[in-house]
């Protein structure tokens with residue numbers, strides 16, 4: 579089966595109906611990912627079926643815990659080659675997206691993807707989350723923050739929660755060990771004024787590995803002290 583047919587059928591199983599334009603965008607993104615990956619380290623996953631499942635379908639799993647039709651602004655922290663941000667932007671084009679990564683080469687790739695796919699209302703920013711979260715135009719500005727495979731939950735919450743508006747959400751994409759991270763993140767939740775509202779456990783097709791979506795609600799404004807300066811959250815997690 580050709581790429582677009584496969585993706586269309588797989589997405590339908592998740593009750594996502596992709597238009598011809600969205601299928602073209604996914605195919606172009608896939609081709610750019612594979613081509614650029616020859617000269618730049620973007621992903622270890624390159625097999626067509628695996629990219630569909632572990633990058634595209636996994637990225638869209640956020641909709642299991644969030645009503646995406648109510649989200650107007652979303653930031654993806656540590657987006658790398660654009661996961662989960664680019665698949666979410668393709669499927670929800672009306673959401674304004676900011677993608678953040680500390681590696682400038684990857685941000686360059688994302689700007690090429692943005693141009694080639696004609697994605698409007700998407701900005702790729704180079705910088706560390708700890709620094710960008712102090713920028714007035716970004717702090718407490720987003721309905722939703724998403725992040726996959728960047729840091730443990732305490733560190734990541736310190737990166738992500740400051741970007742979220744009060745009563746907005748942070749959805750952390752995790753594997754099984756996310757459950758231990760939750761146990762260790764209680765102090766962090768208190769300090770940052772947020773709470774874990776839901777933990778969704780699921781499996782992708784033909785993949786044994788358990789996946790978790792941790793949905794965290796920001797209940798009040800983040801104290802000015804956070805995030806601490808770049809590097810401190812990892813050295814000394816809350």
Ligand code: SAM
Pocket residue numbers: 655656657658659660661662678679680681684705706707708725726727728737
């Ligand atoms: N989220 C993508 C995914 O799931 O495929 C990429 C995951 S990759 C393992 C982690 C990414 O986070 C890298 O691209 C790295 O440059 C970025 N990163 C790590 N620490 C960061 C920070 N403090 N601020 C911004 N980006 C960061």
